[in-house]
Amino acid sequence: MDESSDINNYHVTTSTNETPPNLEGPGPAPGQGPAPGQGPAPGQGPALGQGPVQGQGPVPGQGPAPGQGPAPGQGPAPGQGPAQGQGPVPGQGPALGQGPVPGQGPALGQGPTPGQAASVLRLPRQDLFADDRRQDFIHICSPLYKAAIEGVWETANEIMQQFNQNQNQNQDGRPPLVHYAITDNCETILHIAASSSRNTDFVRNLVRDMEPEDLLYQNLSKNTALCLAAMTGNVDIATIMVNKNRELLTIDFESHITPLYIAALYGKRDMVNYLYDETRRQGGPYTHYKWVCLKCVETDLFDVALRIFPEIPDNDGANEIRDILGVLARKASAFEETKQDLMSSMMGCFKGRPHPNTGEAMKLLDLILTRSETWPKQVLHNRLRGPVTIINRIGTYPARILFIAAEMGNIKFLVELFRKYPDLIWKVNDNKQNIFHVAVSHRHESIYNLLYEIGSMKDLIVAQKDRDENTLLHIAAKNAKNNRLQDVSGAAFRMQRRLLWYKEVESMIPPHYTEKRNKDGLTPSELFSQTHNKLLIESEKWMKGTASKCMLVATLIATVVFGVAFTIPGGYEQNHGYPIFRHNPVFIVFVVLDAISLILSATSILVFLSVLTSRYALEDFKESLPKKLMVGLTLLFLSILTMMIAFSVSFFVLYHHKFNLFIGGSISVLALLPIVVYGLLHFPLLKDMYHSTYGSKSLFNPKKQMLYYKNPTV
The missing domain is CATH 1.25.40.20 (Ankyrin repeat-containing domain)
Incomplete structure (x- = not known):
């Protein structure tokens, strides 16, 4: 051969x-070459990697065997290429080793x-x-x-x-x-x-x-x-x-x-x-x-x-430019200015995927928007609207770039669009929802806060209804469409965050809109109660479970420190009944700390008891119950802190003479380990409680504006 x-x-x-x-997924496309080791498909050449049967030529009077060249002295077989060294057959490909036929492939x-x-x-x-x-x-x-x-x-x-x-x-x-x-x-x-x-x-x-x-x-x-x-x-x-x-x-x-x-x-x-x-x-x-x-x-x-x-010409890469805008709209993290520590930067280098430069993403968006200045108005709207999708013979546009950015919370992307084209803020999607409807449904407060920067136009925008006659307050009454509220610790604080959103939107819309009914005949308050009934039950269960367990711990601490107050280290003098170490300053510290621990634990018991006996109405989850639980946990932590310090002091007083100073001091320090463990395990919960109760008030109407200020920051 x-x-x-x-x-x-x-x-x-x-x-x-x-x-x-x-x-994704290797292998030849269906309908291409035959499987290895098999014969040729009908109308195709021989199996891949196989040649003709050795020693056999074409059948006399017929064309060559499949996949072979023409018989000696004959022209090409029907459907085959030209004989080697000859020109191409009309309508066929080029001869082997020759250039392409004009209009044909290589x-x-x-x-x-x-x-x-x-x-x-x-x-x-x-x-x-x-x-x-x-x-x-x-x-x-x-x-x-x-x-x-x-x-x-x-x-x-x-x-x-x-x-x-x-x-x-x-x-x-x-x-x-x-x-x-x-x-x-x-x-x-x-x-x-x-x-x-x-x-x-x-x-x-x-x-x-x-x-x-x-x-x-x-x-x-x-x-x-x-x-x-x-x-x-x-x-x-x-x-x-x-x-x-x-x-x-x-x-x-x-x-x-x-x-x-x-x-x-x-x-x-x-x-x-x-x-x-x-x-x-x-x-x-x-x-x-x-x-x-x-x-x-x-x-x-x-x-x-x-x-x-x-390098992309505008007339040839129209769909790709539209797709690039769509990808940028989905990449909210690419526009966020995140400060990485040294360890995170090193880990990113080891993984081969360093954190994207947010300035480069913004430069690319600016480059596209600069080019868009030469686009006709309809071309701009078509590219921002995205490709059409036919559903039940009705054309819809689910990939509208403006609303994709609103769903993903890409505030900087939207700000750049609105600065270039302010009228985009009035656009609505297929459900007749504007970007603020979408922002509220996905709980993106950064986009919602743009309402505070557009002046009196917000009164017209917040009054718009969607296809189902839902007002902005109806949308706030529904469950969030993503898990943005799942990062809050506990069901009670998720309920708190949703109440904060509802109250914020309620203060933004016209007063009479609070009684508007949607197509289902529900007012916003009725819709909120209906959609959050399960979460309300979970919140009550979580709050009672947390309070009861914490109250049990506080009761044990109060019992211990109360007993220690009358069984002091060293005992009492037999003649006068005074404590033996009453003149020792370290002993005085022990007594004071023991009394403080008793007072704090007893107070925390009362706070947790008030949580257990609450009526658990919706309004209670906004401030009353979270504040009580936060105060109770703080008092419990302080009571544990003072109790363990009191133990360390008493151990040092009693045993620093029997053991050497190093051993007595080391054991006293190790006794503080439960305090460290408690702090590490429960500090995140206390931190979330504080931010959810007090920090969430700064979520809306921030002092720093974004829309018409240079270099907006989230």
Whole structure:
């Protein structure tokens, strides 16, 4: 069999789809090449990796066998390509080794013509997977795979030399081992080595003896070795292969998926920067950059997206620019100014995903908004509205960028839009809800607070109703659509936060709107009681359970310290009944602390008792019950603190003479350990209680404005 015919055994596909598919899930697309080891599909060539039956030619009087060239002296078989060395058959592809026919795809053995959608899938030989060569697979493919993964070049080189030597001895004209697939997915040894991030020297030695066209082999997932290197992010390996064959940079398959796109898809910043620079030097087609820029934004590579975005022409990348805005709208965290400590920064570097630069995300948004100044008004609205979705023959727009940002709480994104286009604040979605309806339903106070900055317009905006006749207060009466309120400790404080939202919105709307009914015939207060009935029961149960357990602990402390007050350390004098250590200052400290602990524990018992006997009305959860519980827990903590200090003092008074000073002092200090444990375990709860009760009052109507001030901060 001729070596060149085996190497150039291509599978040609043509695609006109310009949308890159999801790369998840390897394997050939349905309807493509046959499964390895099987015969050809009807109307297609031979099975992948198999040639014609040796010793047989075409049937006399008929065309050549499937997958073979034409019979000697004959023209091409019907449906086949032209004979080697001849011109193309009218309507068929080009001759082998020739350039492309005008208007057709690229010639076999060549790369795709720039700007065209035709793609060539080049598979390596699969002879080692034949049933009669199972021993070769066991003794060649498996050890070679292991050596390539581990980067052991000596072992791999020995296997390849032995294989090539055997091939030469057989004189069957078969190519070296680098042309053979060693996995079921048709990966060569170069694919395996490139997929490991530590095989730079291995790849360098392997590529050194390969021909440039040997690097063009693909697996059944249509990936070259450079594509796998782009997934791992090893720039050194990519540099070795690109220097060998620069055609690897611009090879795309069916949907313009290039190594640059794959690197952006997997968020490999250094690899994207390298491949982008090399692709620009190569003069790659600009249609790829719009998809690469979109993937860079999705993977938080905003610095790279800033470099690529100017390369996207406005008339060609309309959908991608719209999608980039949609991704930015969803990435509220990309616009937040978070201060990281040293440990967090180091951990981010180790993980390979540093925190995105919030300034770069904002610069990209400003760049898009600056370009939008040249868009017609309808084009701007169409891109902000998003693609249409047909439901029951009715067109809806669920991906409206403005409302996606409102759902995600992306306040800085919205502020930039409103500064550029103030009229957007009046826009409504398919449910006739404005952004403040959405902000209240998702409990984003930062967006809601913009109402305090738009003057008298807020009176018109808050009076709007949605499609179900729900006012803004009806929406506040419903349960939140996300888990933003789940970070509050305990059901009682979640109820408190929802009451605060309800009361805040109630103070914002016109007074007569509090009695408005929606399509279900419910007023806001009735809707609130209906939707929060379960939470009210849970809040009461949580409050009673917490108060009863804390009261039990306070009772035990009061009992102990009351008894210790009359069984003091050292005892009493027999003659006068005075304490023996009454003149010792440390003993006086013990007595005072014991009395303070008794008073605090007794007071906390009364506070917890008042919590247990409360009526548990909705209004009680706003301030009364949370304050009582917070005061009771604080008194309990202080009583434990004074009790343990009193114990340490009494131990030191009694035993510092019997033991040496170091031992007595150490035990006294260790006695304070329960205080530390209690503080670590219960301080977060006390902190949440304080912020929920007192700090939540500053959630609304903040003093610092955002909309018309430079560099807004949340």
